[in-house]
Amino acid sequence: MTASEAPAAAGDAAVKTVLGEERFAAVQQAKLLVVGAGGIGCELLKNLVLTGFRDIEVVDLDTIDVSNLNRQFLFRRAHVDRPKSVVAAEAVKQFRPDAKILSHHGNVKDSQFGLEFVSKFDVVVNALDNLEARRHVNRLCLAAERPLLEAGSTGHLGQVTVIRKGETECFECQAKPSQKVYPFCTIRSTPEKPVHCLTWAKNLFDLCFGPEDESNLLADLAAEMRQFQSQEAVDGEDVGKRIFKNLFEDDIKKQARLEDLWSEARPAPAPLGFEEALTKAERTADAEDKLETQKVPSVAQDAQGFVASVAKMYSERRELIGQSSFSKDDPVSMDFVHCAANLRMQNYRIARLSRWDAQSIAGSIIPAVASTNAIVAGLEVVQLLHVLQSKGKTMRDGRARTVWVRYPEPSRKKILQPSSLQAPNPDCFVCGSRTARVAVKSLVDCKIAAFAKGCIQGQLGAVRPALYANGSCIFDPEYPEPGPDAEEEGLHPEWSLTEWGLGSGSLLQVEDEGQGWSINLVLREEPDLDEQHFPNGFKVEAGAGAGEEAAKDMAEKKRKADAEAAEVNAAKKATLDANTVAVD
Amino acid sequence: MSAITGDQVAVYDRQLRLWGVQAQQRLLNAKVLVWGLEGSNVEACKNLVLAGVALTLRDHRTVTAADVGFNYFLRPEDMGKFRSECASPRVQEMNPLGSVACSCNKPDRENLQDLVKGFDVVIVGLGVLGYDFQLAADVDAACRCQNAGFMLTVAAGELAFFFSDLQEHVMQERSTQGGTEAGTEHKPETFSFPSFSSWLSELPQTASGKTDATFKLIALFASFRNSHKAAPSEAKSFAAHCKEVQCEPKVDGLDSLEQAFSHFFVEPLVHVASVLGGLLTQEVIKAITRKDPPLVNSVCFNAHTGAALVEQIPAAPPAPKKRKVEEEVADLLDD
Numbered sequence: 039m040t041a042s043e044a045p046a047a048a049g050d051a052a053v054k055t056v057l058g059e060e061r062f063a064a065v066q067q068a069k070l071l072v073v074g075a076g077g078i079g080c081e082l083l084k085n086l087v088l089t090g091f092r093d094i095e096v097v098d099l100d101t102i103d104v105s106n107l108n109r110q111f112l113f114r115r116a117h118v119d120r121p122k123s124v125v126a127a128e129a130v131k132q133f134r135p136d137a138k139i140l141s142h143h144g145n146v147k148d149s150q151f152g153l154e155f156v157s158k159f160d161v162v163v164n165a166l167d168n169l170e171a172r173r174h175v176n177r178l179c180l181a182a183e184r185p186l187l188e189a190g191s192t193g194h195l196g197q198v199t200v201i202r203k204g205e206t207e208c209f210e211c212q213a214k215p216s217q218k219v220y221p222f223c224t225i226r227s228t229p230e231k232p233v234h235c236l237t238w239a240k241n242l243f244d245l246c247f248g249p250e251d252e253s254n255l256l257a258d259l260a261a262e263m264r265q266f267q268s269q270e271a272v273d274g275e276d277v278g279k280r281i282f283k284n285l286f287e288d289d290i291k292k293q294a295r296l297e298d299l300w301s302e303a304r305p306a307p308a309p310l311g312f313e314e315a316l317t318k319a320e321r322t323a324d325a326e327d328k329l330e331t332q333k334v335p336s337v338a339q340d341a342q343g344f345v346a347s348v349a350k351m352y353s354e355r356r357e358l359i360g361q362s363s364f365s366k367d368d369p370v371s372m373d374f375v376h377c378a379a380n381l382r383m384q385n386y387r388i389a390r391l392s393r394w395d396a397q398s399i400a401g402s403i404i405p406a407v408a409s410t411n412a413i414v415a416g417l418e419v420v421q422l423l424h425v426l427q428s429k430g431k432t433m434r435d436g437r438a439r440t441v442w443v444r445y446p447e448p449s450r451k452k453i454l455q456p457s458s459l460q461a462p463n464p465d466c467f468v469c470g471s472r473t474a475r476v477a478v479k480s481l482v483d484c485k486i487a488a489f490a491k492g493c494i495q496g497q498l499g500a501v502r503p504a505l506y507a508n509g510s511c512i513f514d515p516e517y518p519e520p521g522p523d524a525e526e527e528g529l530h531p532e533w534s535l536t537e538w539g540l541g542s543g544s545l546l547q548v549e550d551e552g553q554g555w556s557i558n559l560v561l562r563e564e565p566d567l568d569e570q571h572f573p574n575g576f577k578v579e580a581g582a583g584a585g586e587e588a589a590k591d592m593a594e595k596k597r598k599a600d601a602e603a604a605e606v607n608a609a610k611k612a613t614l615d616a617n618t619v620a621v622d
Numbered sequence: 623m624s625a626i627t628g629d630q631v632a633v634y635d636r637q638l639r640l641w642g643v644q645a646q647q648r649l650l651n652a653k654v655l656v657w658g659l660e661g662s663n664v665e666a667c668k669n670l671v672l673a674g675v676a677l678t679l680r681d682h683r684t685v686t687a688a689d690v691g692f693n694y695f696l697r698p699e700d701m702g703k704f705r706s707e708c709a710s711p712r713v714q715e716m717n718p719l720g721s722v723a724c725s726c727n728k729p730d731r732e733n734l735q736d737l738v739k740g741f742d743v744v745i746v747g748l749g750v751l752g753y754d755f756q757l758a759a760d761v762d763a764a765c766r767c768q769n770a771g772f773m774l775t776v777a778a779g780e781l782a783f784f785f786s787d788l789q790e791h792v793m794q795e796r797s798t799q800g801g802t803e804a805g806t807e808h809k810p811e812t813f814s815f816p817s818f819s820s821w822l823s824e825l826p827q828t829a830s831g832k833t834d835a836t837f838k839l840i841a842l843f844a845s846f847r848n849s850h851k852a853a854p855s856e857a858k859s860f861a862a863h864c865k866e867v868q869c870e871p872k873v874d875g876l877d878s879l880e881q882a883f884s885h886f887f888v889e890p891l892v893h894v895a896s897v898l899g900g901l902l903t904q905e906v907i908k909a910i911t912r913k914d915p916p917l918v919n920s921v922c923f924n925a926h927t928g929a930a931l932v933e934q935i936p937a938a939p940p941a942p943k944k945r946k947v948e949e950e951v952a953d954l955l956d957d
Contacts, residue, residue, distance in 0.1 A: 045698050049691015052888045056779035081896060084694060088892035105635040108672055111716050133694045193640050194797070194904070327643055329631060398639060405640035408669045409903040416896035420925045441928045445904070446797070446914035453901060453917060454930035 046136050053090045057423075064426040065090045071156065072096040073146050073175055074165035075126040077406050078189055080112045081415030082165050083130045087137050089419055094137070095159070098123040099145040103367050109408035147174050147501050152552050156182040161425055163187040163418055167404070169214055173468075173499040174553060176201065176209035180469050181554025185425050185433070187418050193405045194445035196414040200421050200459060203469065205433040210499070211463035211470070213580075221573040225255050227293060228304070232383060232391050236400045239378035240364045243371055246281070247351055247362040267359075274352025278345035279312055286310045286381045307385040315341035315381070332394040337384055344377035366401025375400055410443065417441050417454070434459045467498070467580035472557045474498070474580030476546075477564035478535065484575060486513050486538060487520075487531035492574045494548055498557065506547040512538050535561070626650070630719055634674060641797070645911035650674050652910040653740060655770075657681070657729075657761075658747025659705045661777035661890050662784065664693050665899020666745055667713050670906060676721040677713065678741070681706040681750055682728040692889040731757065734764035743771035743906050753852035753886070755822060755844040762787050762818035771909040773902060774818065776843075779885035780875055780925035781836050782898035786905050787815045787919065794912040815919050816936055824936040826867070834931050835871035836922040839882055842869060857883045875926030891925070898923050901930060 054062040070091060072082060075098040086094060102110070102117045102125060112129035113122070121143035131139055144150065147170075156162060156178045164187060166172050172188065179186040179201065186201040188209055201208050220237055229235050241255045246263050254260075266280040290309040293299070300306040318337035335343070350370050351359060364371045376396040383390045397403065424438040439456035442449075449455050467474045476493060478484050486505065490513050494503040505513035513531065517524035520532040530537070540546065546559040557580075567577060626646060631638065638646055654670055656663050657680040671677055685700040685708060695709035710724035729737065729751070738744045744765050751757045758774050765772040765787070772787040791813045828841035846863045850856055857880040864870045864879050876882045890898070901921055908916045923930040 044687040044701075045690030045696075047691075048687035052688050052691060053891060055888050056885060056891055085893040085896050088692065088694065104632045107633050107717075108635070108637050111668055111672060114715065115718065132697075327647075329626060329638075329643055331631065332643070403636070403639060406636040407640055408672045409900040409907070411900075412665060412669060412896045412903075413900035416893040416900065417928060419891075419893035420897070420928050423925075437926065437928075439928045446908070448917070448932045451931050451933065452929055453921065453932050454897070454923065454928065456928040 043136075046134055049088065049134075050090055057090075061423065061427065062090060065423070066092055068160050068426055069093045069158065070095070070422075071159040071162045072165060073162065073171070074098055074167070075122040075141075076100065076106065076165065076167060077109050077408075077411040078167075078191060078415050078418075079122070079165035080110045080126055081408075081412045082163060082418055083126055083139075084112070084133065085415055085419045086163075086422075087130045087134045087139070092137050095140040095142065096123050096127055097142045097144060097146050097151060098126075099143070105367065109406055109411055111408065146171055149502070149552055151178075153178060153182050153554050156184060159184060161185050161187065161422060163422060164189060165415070165418075166190075169217075170499065172209055173214075174501060177468060177499070177550075177553040177555045179203075180208055185428075187422055187425070189414050189418050191406065191410045191414045191443070193407070194410055194443070196410050196443040197440065198414055198417040198421055199440040200425060200433055200438040202425075202433045204462060205459075207460040207462055208466060208469040210468040211460070211466040219573050221569050222255060227296075228299060229382065229386050229388065232379065232388060232396070233399050235379040235382040235386070235388065236375065236396060238382060239375040240400060242285075242378055243362075243364045243374050246348075247359050247371075249361055272352060274349035275345055277352065278348030281348065282312050282341065282344060282381075285378075286315075286385060287312075290385045305387065308387070310337075310341075310381060310384055312341055312345075315384075329394065332392045334390055334392050335380070337381075337390075340377045340380040340384070340390070343373055344381060347371075347374035347377060364400070366397050366403065372397055372400070410445075413443055413454070417443075434461065467557055468555065473560070474557060474578055475560045475562060477562045477567055477577040477579070479563075479565060479567040479569075479572070479575040481535040481540060481542075481561070481563050484535050485531070486533055486535060487518055489513075489535060489576070490515075490518075493576050493578065496574070497576075497578045498548070498580065500548065500550040500553065500555070502552050503548050503550045506549070507538060507540060507544065630674070633717075633719060637673060641907075641911060641913060645907075645913050646674065648911050649907065652676065652742045653678065654906060654910075655680060655738065655741040655744045657744060658750025658775075659689075659693060659695070659709055660747040660749045660775075662775045662782055662895045662899035662902055663745055663747050664695065665895050666902050666906065667695070667709070668716065669899060669903035671713050671717045671720045671722060673903070673907065674717070674720055675906075675910070676723075678723045678725060679706040679710050679713065680725045680727070680737075682726055683750065688889065692892060729757075731760065734761055735767055737761075738764050738770050739768050741768075741770045743773065743909050745773045745775065745902070745906065748774060748776045753843075753847060755847055759817070759819040759822055766817060771906070772818065773905065775898070775902065776840055776886070777890035777895065777898070778839070778882065779888060779890060780894055781839070781873065781882075781885070781922065782890050782894050783836060783840050783920070783922045784898065784902050784905075785818060785821060785920050786909075786917070787817055788813065788909050788916055789815055791815065791909065791916055792912060793908075793915055795914075797914055811915070813916055813918055814938075816934075821920070821935055828935055829867065829869040829871075833933055833935070834922060835873040836924055836931075837920060837933060837935065838869065838871040839873055839879075840922075842867070842871070843883070843886060852886075854884045854887045857881075874924055894923065894925050897925075897930070 068091060072094055075096050100122045101119050102113045102122055104118055106113055112126045117125045123141040123143050127139040127141035131137060162179050162184050164172060164175055180203045183203050188201055189198045190196060200206060220234060224234050225238050245254050245256050245260055266277055287309045290307045294306040316338045321336045322334050324333040347370055364375060366372055376393045379396060380390040421438050424436055428436040438459060440459060442455045444453050444455055462469055464470045490503055490505060494500045502515040504511060504515055514529055517527060517529050518531055524531060540561055542563045544561045546561060548559060549556040634646055653676045655678045656667050659679060659681045667677060683705055684702055685696055685705050690696045690698055695712045700708035704726040706724040706726055710722045714722040746761055762772045766789060774785045776783045793811045822844060825841045825845045829838050842864055846860050850859055860883040861879040873882055905916055908914050917932045918934045920933045920935045921930060
């Protein structure tokens with residue numbers, strides 16, 4: 039043994055003393071997939087490698103940002119912009135050079151990480167921060183019949199649980215709140231809250247500087263914007279002022295004239311000219327201990343900031359115009375969105391925001407700190423050791439638990455509180471009945487491609503869904519666009535549900551081969567569908583919330599649940615609610 | 623108080639959004655002594671330096687192979703050198719905006735006050751004190767004189783424990799919604815912590831009372847140390863001691879008291895340290911920021927159950943019973 043091997047041997051010996059021969063052997067033999075190399079992932083990889091795990095692959099699509107450095111302790115400033123998975127793997131290999139760690143810089147939803155890939159591993163350990171990816175990995179693990187360690191953290195709170203097909207609840211057995219979508223007209227004409235104006239401003243940035251996109255909420259303004267932008271010898275400042283005049287002055291004047299929209303309770307918006315804006319230099323008084331970025335700028339500063347951000351796009355990033363998209367971490371796009379949203383708030387008499395708060399909302403930023411992630415990642419390894427010991431018995435009979443991280447006070451003396459794993463929900467649309475009902479506002483207006491994207495992908499969490507009705511394929515993810523190729527296959531992505539012969543009561547089969555998941559949908563037309571809550575024009579009733587019968591059933595179950603379960607559910611919901619905004 | 627710089631805002635963004643500017647400023651002005659690079663203290667070093675707290679690492683012991691296997695701030699080439707000297711540049715490297723100092727001196731029992739002077743919080747590992755519970759009580763007493771918070775960590779394989787003494791701690795504010803927002807409501811509240819020597823004076827009650835088995839195990843270890851050496855070879859006499867005082871707790875996941883005893887002398891598994899070190903860090907941060915109610919005063923984590931428990935030892939004296947007005951009037955009339 040060389041000097042450099044001695045520490046690994048001594049470390050292993052110490053772990054073996056504590057775990058015993060049998061458990062330690064299971065640790066050394068286990069082949070693990072870690073999904074995510076961020077806040078939880080860095081802590082997790084460190085814990086795994088130093089506890090003796092030797093065979094790990096890690097997937098992450100992200101690159102390192104400065105704001106990661108307060109907790110993702112494997113990363114240094116020099117690593118900024120490098121792939122997280124690669125840097126994290128290099129760093130933990132230094133702790134234990136004998137560990138085999140393979141990194142993949144990519145999206146776990148890509149087909150290369152499908153069922154075949156996941157089946158290579160004994161256990162999958164999640165270290166993810168967004169619901170979409172967590173739903174996808176859940177389905178992969180159910181289909182590949184691999185145990186999954188699930189974890190999440192938000193600020194000081196967190197939780198860890200274990201999922202195994204047929205034995206425990208899956209990640210989707212309890213309905214997850216989906217990301218909030220705002221009605222089109224609220225964004226376009228009648229914003230009431232800062233978030234409406236920020237959503238508008240993000241769409242505006244992508245419209246002006248991103249690739250053409252029909253689904254952009256402001257897509258109908260594209261021609262107008264291009265006109266300002268395509269002037270010969272464009273001067274960025276001039277473009278900025280033209281856009282300013284168009285959006286914050288002329289357009290608002292037109293809006294104000296639509297008298298039906300306005301009342302005493304909702305006064306008409308006030309147009310704002312650029313020169314007029316520059317005269318509004320006063321600032322609201324802020325608490326002294328606030329950072330500069332936490333103070334609300336003057337209207338004049340917003341106006342100048344807006345024009346300056348457009349000018350910067352032309353002077354510094356001209357070659358990127360047409361391919362940029364909003365990012366909360368990109369200062370120029372963040373300045374643009376903050377200033378544009380604030381100017382619109384000024385139009386609509388909504389209290390304007392500091393850049394700090396605008397960034398929080400526009401970027402859906404979740405507060406995060408090293409200590410919570412360290413706790414959560416430690417608890418994942420605790421549960422992983424239980425999973426490795428569970429051979430031959432079902433997960434719920436073993437030692438594995440769901441564990442809740444409480445803060446700041448313990449719950450009945452427990453600051454880390456375990457609770458029993460729950461049985462699968464038979465109504466679950468993912469691991470149980472696999473049926474759901476979908477109410478569609480208008481079957482005539484709803485195109486099959488839009489239905490596949492908005493409903494099956496967006497709400498039911500599929501990645502590459504194929505749709506079947508009456509025994510034949512009516513939508514193939516290989517042919518999402520209309521055209522001769524699609525037609526040759528007998529497909530028409532532009533056809534409406536009615537054109538495909540679907541009506542109220544029709545049955546639709548959905549299959550996602552990549553996820554190894556399928557579901558039966560019963561369609562129903564519901565012309566009165568409330569646009570405020572279902573702006574996309576469909577409502578999914580699946581799993582826990584499927585129809586009235588299911589609701590009754592749930593009410594019954596709820597009554598039976600003991601006090602602890604109720605408490606645990608409340609905490610779970612609180613954490614999940616907080617996680618909803620975690621879609622980065 | 624110096625203003626937070628733009629560079630600091632960029633790095634500390636996600637935690638500023640958790641605990642706010644004032645708390646961050648307090649953290650940036652705080653000094654913490656981590657005495658003993660062992661167990662959960664290693665994790666606390668990582669978490670605290672990332673949070674922006676200035677650290678001093680103190681350890682007079684040299685690096686062994688097992689240390690490198692456990693402590694990711696140490697490398698094979700460090701073997702034989704001082705632990706704190708080798709670790710401090712690597713702790714510093716994680717946060718160039720922070721500050722990390724080190725000391726390799728052996729503790730001087732006579733000058734404990736000088737040793738803890740100037741620190742807001744002192745975190746001590748039982749191992750670096752040679753498993754000397756009395757010395758730990760002396761360090762706590764010195765911290766009390768110097769107005770520093772005191773935390774003691776003890777580890778045993780898959781079990782881990784810490785004790786904290788923040789004396790008379792005044793919480794000035796509270797996070798809203800489980801700490802997910804920086805917004806706070808102001809409601810000062812005082813928490814009274816018992817000293818570690820009163821913790822030690824409670825050993826028989828702790829060992830035989832209704833509390834969790836891990837607390838009992840540590841209390842038994844402490845009482846055993848009054849008359850015995852700290853060495854793995856003493857496992858049999860430890861079991862005998864437990865029998866003698868008629869307290870033989872069954873700790874979830876451990877086969878025997880001999881086995882439990884031997885685990886006091888191996889580092890905890892890193893994931894166990896990760897969990898307890900995270901909880902410990904939260905308490906240090908609460909102590910410094912005076913935000914959110916602290917855990918009073920003993921916390922243990924058992925990896926077999928996945929639970930971490932909080933217990934006040936000795937228990938707070940029962941609140942004086944409020945007497946009925948009639949009784950008081952009756953008393954007065956009797957006089």
